[in-house]
Amino acid sequence: MTTDSNSNMANGTVISDSAEAVGDVTNSPLLDLLTGFIVELRNAGLPVSLTENLDAMEAVQHIPLEDRVALKYALAATLVKNHSHWKAFEIVFDVYFSLRGEEYALDSELLDGPLEDDDEDEQSPGGEGKGEQGQGGSNSGMTPEELAEMLYNALANGDASMMRSMARESVRRYAGMEPGRPVGGTYYLYRTLRNLDLDGVLEKLMQQEQDESGETSDFEQRLQRDEYKDRIEALKKEIEAEIRRRLVADRGVEAMAKTLRKPLPEDVDFMHASREEMANLRKAIYPLTRKLAVRLARKRRRGRKGPLDFRHTIRTSLSYGGVPAEPKFRNPRPKKPEIMVIADISGSVAAFARFTLHLVYALSSQFTQVRSFVFIDGLDEVTEYFEQTDDITEAIHRVNSEADVVWVDGHSDYGHALEVFWNAYGKDVGPKTSVLILGDARNNYHAPNSWIIKDIKERARNVFWLNPEPKSYWDTGDSIIGEYSQYCDGIFEVRNLRQLESFADNLV
Amino acid sequence: MDHRFESVNEVREKLESVDYLADDAIAGIVHLSDRLEKPILIEGPAGTGKTQLAKSVAEMTGAKLIRLQCYEGLDEAKALYEWNYKKQLLRIQADRSGDSDWSELEDDIFSEEFLLTRPLLEAIRAEEPVVLLIDEVDRVEIETEALLLEILSEYQVSIPELGTVTAKQIPLVFLTSNNTRELSEALKRRCLYLHLDYPDMDREKQIVMTRVPNITDHLADQVARVVRSIRSLELKKHPSVSETIDWARTLVLLGIDKIDAQTATDTVNILLKYRTDIDKAVKDMNANADSYTGS
Numbered sequence: 001m002t003t004d005s006n007s008n009m010a011n012g013t014v015i016s017d018s019a020e021a022v023g024d025v026t027n028s029p030l031l032d033l034l035t036g037f038i039v040e041l042r043n044a045g046l047p048v049s050l051t052e053n054l055d056a057m058e059a060v061q062h063i064p065l066e067d068r069v070a071l072k073y074a075l076a077a078t079l080v081k082n083h084s085h086w087k088a089f090e091i092v093f094d095v096y097f098s099l100r101g102e103e104y105a106l107d108s109e110l111l112d113g114p115l116e117d118d119d120e121d122e123q124s125p126g127g128e129g130k131g132e133q134g135q136g137g138s139n140s141g142m143t144p145e146e147l148a149e150m151l152y153n154a155l156a157n158g159d160a161s162m163m164r165s166m167a168r169e170s171v172r173r174y175a176g177m178e179p180g181r182p183v184g185g186t187y188y189l190y191r192t193l194r195n196l197d198l199d200g201v202l203e204k205l206m207q208q209e210q211d212e213s214g215e216t217s218d219f220e221q222r223l224q225r226d227e228y229k230d231r232i233e234a235l236k237k238e239i240e241a242e243i244r245r246r247l248v249a250d251r252g253v254e255a256m257a258k259t260l261r262k263p264l265p266e267d268v269d270f271m272h273a274s275r276e277e278m279a280n281l282r283k284a285i286y287p288l289t290r291k292l293a294v295r296l297a298r299k300r301r302r303g304r305k306g307p308l309d310f311r312h313t314i315r316t317s318l319s320y321g322g323v324p325a326e327p328k329f330r331n332p333r334p335k336k337p338e339i340m341v342i343a344d345i346s347g348s349v350a351a352f353a354r355f356t357l358h359l360v361y362a363l364s365s366q367f368t369q370v371r372s373f374v375f376i377d378g379l380d381e382v383t384e385y386f387e388q389t390d391d392i393t394e395a396i397h398r399v400n401s402e403a404d405v406v407w408v409d410g411h412s413d414y415g416h417a418l419e420v421f422w423n424a425y426g427k428d429v430g431p432k433t434s435v436l437i438l439g440d441a442r443n444n445y446h447a448p449n450s451w452i453i454k455d456i457k458e459r460a461r462n463v464f465w466l467n468p469e470p471k472s473y474w475d476t477g478d479s480i481i482g483e484y485s486q487y488c489d490g491i492f493e494v495r496n497l498r499q500l501e502s503f504a505d506n507l508v
Numbered sequence: 509m510d511h512r513f514e515s516v517n518e519v520r521e522k523l524e525s526v527d528y529l530a531d532d533a534i535a536g537i538v539h540l541s542d543r544l545e546k547p548i549l550i551e552g553p554a555g556t557g558k559t560q561l562a563k564s565v566a567e568m569t570g571a572k573l574i575r576l577q578c579y580e581g582l583d584e585a586k587a588l589y590e591w592n593y594k595k596q597l598l599r600i601q602a603d604r605s606g607d608s609d610w611s612e613l614e615d616d617i618f619s620e621e622f623l624l625t626r627p628l629l630e631a632i633r634a635e636e637p638v639v640l641l642i643d644e645v646d647r648v649e650i651e652t653e654a655l656l657l658e659i660l661s662e663y664q665v666s667i668p669e670l671g672t673v674t675a676k677q678i679p680l681v682f683l684t685s686n687n688t689r690e691l692s693e694a695l696k697r698r699c700l701y702l703h704l705d706y707p708d709m710d711r712e713k714q715i716v717m718t719r720v721p722n723i724t725d726h727l728a729d730q731v732a733r734v735v736r737s738i739r740s741l742e743l744k745k746h747p748s749v750s751e752t753i754d755w756a757r758t759l760v761l762l763g764i765d766k767i768d769a770q771t772a773t774d775t776v777n778i779l780l781k782y783r784t785d786i787d788k789a790v791k792d793m794n795a796n797a798d799s800y801t802g803s
Contacts, residue, residue: 051697055544055546059544070532080701082690083551083703219794222737227733319597
């Protein structure tokens, strides 16, 4: 029976996958929905293969479809194979399935028109948006004070379902959403939160807590505050989800999914990463540096065999009756790679530099022999800042405050920085050294001194240059990357994790 | 094909009966793995119960747990099977005087009698139900991963001299990874994926309650809260669930029924293992709550 439905599903999916009309598969509404869902996941950048697609189709047959949570995890288990994609998945899931599920039944009464047949671009005249003026609804009889009171109680008791309906009510009341208005969700979120004054609520909660339980230690207060903060965060998420659901109802699933599409962590541009994205990048960089480390070390492990292993040869000879018919050799001992990282930390690559320093830090925790240098127009070695501490923020702070990288005016001068490097540390570059240079090669029209790169190249095992600028900007203005590139083993545009990864992949 | 579990809830209840508290994601994926006959790949930070999940599933289904610990340099002979060449040699030697011809002998020494089964083959050939745990799969080189592909998708092992050994029963397979490197697409595609993160506060409290005997509700609650606060800091290594449990045990042994800043400071070294992390956490715990008020 399972196999039967299997092949059935398989047929259906293959057809829909090639974007042709879906045949008369029994449960085709679901199939359509899932197909659209998966197409959107792919649009968002998730690598969903055909097998995974089929798995998802089969998986949904084994769970009760009215169970939204089970559906979510079943789809996640089959379609999302990388934790950094989880967030993107969650957003797409919310958009596609937000209007379904019993717990939202209440809402479908509330949001009458556009909900039932929202697929068409229907302009709903009497839509939910005008709720501010007191449209008929279950909770609309409340005054703002009563709402605030209920919200306060919900937060104080940590009542999840109450918080959810409060979130709904506050969005209805304060967000002032109007159908068809081309405004992003963040605007509505801001409007809602402004009216709720959650910081004030937190203080009030803390005050009340103190009044009730008498004298509590700072430590207990601290824990209680964390608890309330957590609840407020949860409330914010509810509000966000509610706004999103209303937007989906208004604009339709596909349009909304498109608006909410954000680059995956590996596609986030280093130069324009937000604080939150930066945090994600940092997490993702550790496995990557390990890969980089392995790639840089690899060549030495394969290929030529080492000297004869006498003991091993004798041991194997026993199986040939004592004749050493099969000589055995030692594997060559993998040598510790030496890496020198030279990173530009000037203003023009400030955002990249933050990332660069994390990369350097991660590298130095993987390798024993990493020497790191930073420069603007002067250059300084910062190896020990990273080695002496486990704390990356402290290391970065020391780099920014103590490293002697300014020579004249604090504008990048690659020529001079390279000269300092060559004079002071050039003798340490050996045939085992890989040199990584990170920077945009914007030299402010100073002398390039590209002969230094050439000399380094002659002495080092290899020299790679990673440039955070888009390729189309290279050699424009004061960028002299071309001048340097002729002497490097490779020069790579590295603006996001994906590119860094492909750099690591090609390092063989 | 009959299934091991009827519903997601059944999985959850059974896991609970062996003291493993599963959330929706965990129970859902175990159920799905049984239905789709696909392995589960579990990733997540160390100490969140990845290996324990496999053990608990084995315990609750009454299956035998076969474990393959991965390490750098793991090869076919250690993971799949190996020919017992010493025994083969003996067989040849014993036959020297005899008169059986070569092809007969060849058939003989490449028979099951001379096969040493390793964990993967053992799991495939088992008659009784088994749970196969392939632990820390990210430790093997990316090339070695390929060894696993056949068994993960077809539940069979091909031995050139013998032919293909197909599973008598489909085992439940768990792979764990600490995410020190990206696993190959081929491997991921064959598996269901579960990211096991630190549990939320309520679940952690429940875990502490089930795992630590004689702990009071109040203390468990405090433990979970403190741990949550510590995890919100930016640390080199966050406290794992097992460290939380250790900490709770210690507190119970010390006869502490209420955590204050002093006890937390004194015992935080059980939760955190790096000097810098401990300093940070202690500083944070002793920070005056009023300093958080902002304005």
